[in-house]
Amino acid sequence: MVGYKISPVLWAKVKRGLSAGRVQSVALRIICDREEEINAFIPEEYWTIDATLNVKGEKKPLVAKFYGDENGKIQIHNQPELDAILKEIESCEYKVLEVKKGERTKKPPLPFRxxxxxxxxxxxxxxxxxxxxxxxxxxxxxxxxxxxxxxxxxxxxxxxxxxxxxxxxxxxxxxxxxxxxxxxxxxxxxxxxxxxxxxxxxxxxxxxxxxxxxxxxxxxxxxxxxxxxxxxxxxxxxxCMTPAVYETTSVTIGAGKYRFHVSASKVKFDGFMSVYSLDEEKSDRVFLSKSLDETSELTEEKIEPKQHFTQPPAHFTEASLVKTLEELGIGRPSTYAPTITTILGRRYIVKENKNLYVSELGEVVNNIMKEAFPEIVDERFTANMESLLDKVEEGTVDWKMIIRNFYPDLDAAVKAAEAELEKVKIEDEVTDVVCEQCGRHMVIKYGPHGRFLACPGFPECRNTKPYFEKIGVACPKCGKDIVLKKTKKGRKYYGCENNPDCDFMSWQKPSKVPCPQCGGYMVEKGNKLVCADEQCGYVMEKPETSEE
The missing domain is CATH 1.10.290.10 (Topoisomerase I, domain 4)
Known part of the structure; x- marks a missing residue:
């Protein structure tokens, strides 16, 4: 019913061949929301310290990771904090304070649904x-x-x-x-x-x-x-098999007031893992000598500090999207695959190296749905509808009552959208690019892959060109205009119009405002501007007067 009523609105307001639906529109919104979250993410700096220690009587050194001090865990946020800790432990002796041995079990996975x-x-x-x-x-x-x-x-x-x-x-x-x-x-x-x-x-x-x-x-x-x-x-x-059993060893090493940890585990009984291994078991294993105890003598071989930056949420893959839809109670086992296939087929999203990205067309459709049908693309509404439909199947709720409650609001929203959304209809936009074949000013048209330049003299003149939207920012490498481009599969990025002579590109939108700290270019992240150089890491509020 949702798709039957809303899809014609999209045909009228955007282009024919589009569709909406109770599940597919929510899935599209979930992907769009994740894209916005990634674009607004600001990386934060942090540091780790690895201490490589020689154990007397052992051939292999021990690699211990910095944990904190006697009061608990410490996060190292920047270089000054790191330097202060390194200075304090520089002259310290390393001692084994505690060796804990134990066992843990790992339950077998459930059979597939x-x-x-x-x-x-x-x-x-x-x-x-x-x-x-x-x-x-x-x-x-x-x-x-x-x-x-x-x-x-x-x-x-x-x-x-x-x-x-x-x-x-x-x-x-x-x-x-x-x-x-x-x-x-x-x-x-x-x-x-x-x-x-x-x-x-x-x-x-x-x-x-x-x-x-x-x-x-x-x-x-x-x-x-x-x-x-x-x-x-x-x-x-x-x-159907028994859990796997691990022997675990946890070592706490002291360096003055600071603490380093080493954890290791080895399989005591493989159980279900004899036929099926889980992803987390493939991580690097740490092996500890059985003779390691509180009397072991440790000497420092090297200290290795490493700089890291927090990472944004991952783009959805088909697997993680299915998991999210299931957790939210949206859709059913029979609908996960068709839903993803539909939004890929409509070119609302594109798939690149397993990741799902929103296309320009997907953004347009999602914005229309959020504006005209906010209830339909609300994940709580869709999950609640699934629950009501289950009750219809069980015989505890009358399906006619659900339709009586739902249909009038949907019908009213569709009529309002038909009347109020006329302004979003995409018209041909005349550009200053002159057609070299007939001399007319070319216009921006919309195709299955997004916008392109076409001669308005069609069908007499069939000249077309790729359309690159200028964002009003100069390329930091060569000074030419930065334009909005797309990968072959439709993912948006920003590149120089002088390509291939200039290789500048950025996934985030560059800003006119230069970085006050290092002079480099800045990119937009939500309502903030962030230096593109992670080593600089300068962050400022986006100017309200900016027209970018």
Whole structure:
């Protein structure tokens, strides 16, 4: 209903072929909000200190990280703070104050539901959500296995539940006991997570028969089908196994009043990790000597301070967008992939190196939706609507009552938008660029990839050119105009009009105002101007009179 009523407004006000929807418009807004957050982010400086220490009687040195002092953790914000600490520890002796040993367990992951399958396939296999669902559909419908005929290899692929049938759990226990040993057999799968939003119509995504291991079916599957089946098989097998057990060691080292820490862990029992390893386990391992204790003698080999800057929030990927939509209760397992495919297909967003960026067209559509239909693109409204629709399915709420409450407001908003949004209709804008073929002044037109220059004499003259919008700022390298450009996939950036002779580029909008501290150029970050040189780091309020 939302898409049916609002999409024609976008056709009239922007261009034909666009669409809106209860889920896709909220997904677009979430991406736009993240883009604004990234653009407004101001990096902050901080420092870390690594102390490389020689342990008497050991060949390998120990690398300890600065923690703080006897009162707790200390953050080092700038060079003066760093210099003061380095000066104090310069003449200090290093002593082992405490060695703590312990154990920790890591629980096995839950079996896949639709959203987690899409996320893991994106991270580990670099599959889009659409590709993951297409391959999973093939595995579910059946694949010709040598000697067995056509066999459905996995259970139903559109589910929000991690529930596993008793028969499957019993078969898994039997398989794991026979192939890995009784110590690896876990208990029943924990399914308590997010029960409030779970429909639980289907069980988790799992192999129909654990005895059909990836090695057995490999010759019958294409490369991508095999990789996805292997991921599903490993995840389900891991979910039915015991937790992994780690031996942990934590060492506190004193240097005067300051404290350094070293933490290490090693696998005591691999449990589920014998078939499925998690991302965090791939980080660099630290190994400590068993003989290290409070009597060990330490001598300093080198002190290594490092400068860092805080990073903005990451751009959304398909995997992280699916995760966010699920956490907010927006959409259902069957809608995640089509939603992302739609906003990519409409060119509201572009995908570059896995990251999702908002296009110029996406910004226009999002701004119209926020202005004319703020309730529709409000994530709380959409999540609440999902909840009401679930109650309709359960039979506790009458669907006619929902329509009676919702439709009049939607209809009124559509009529108001049709009347009031006429001013946003995009007209051809005449420029001072003269067509070299016929002498007319070229105009700015809108195409699938954004704005371009075209001769108004069409169809007699078909001359077109790329359109680069000048922002009124001189290039800090060569003095020519800086213009707004786009990558091949549609992501916006700022570059010099003199390219390729000048290679200046910036993802953030440069400002006319030079940095008062170093003289370099500044960029806009929300309502502030920030020096483009991180080493300088100068920040000031954006002048109110600025027309940039």
């Amino acid at each position: 639709t959203s987690t399958l899409q996320q893991e396939a994106s991270k580990h296999l670099n599959f889009s959500t659409q590709k993951t669902m297409r391959l999973a559909q093939q595995l579910y419908e059946g694949v010709d296995i040598k000697g067995s005929g056509t066999v459905g290899l996995i259970t139903y692929l559109r589910t929000d539940s991690t529930r596993v049938s008793e028969e499957a759990e019993a078969a898994a226990s039997e398989y794991i006991s026979a192939n890995y040993g009784a110590d690896y057999v876990g208990g029943s799968v924990d399914t308590k997570k997010n029960t409030a939003k779970i429909q639980d119509a289907h069980e988790a995504i799992r192999p129909t028969d654990l005895n059909r291991s990836p090695a057995i079916v490999k010759d019958s599957l294409s490369r991508d089908l095999f990789r996805l089946y292997q991921l599903i098989w490993n995840r389900f097998a891991a979910s």
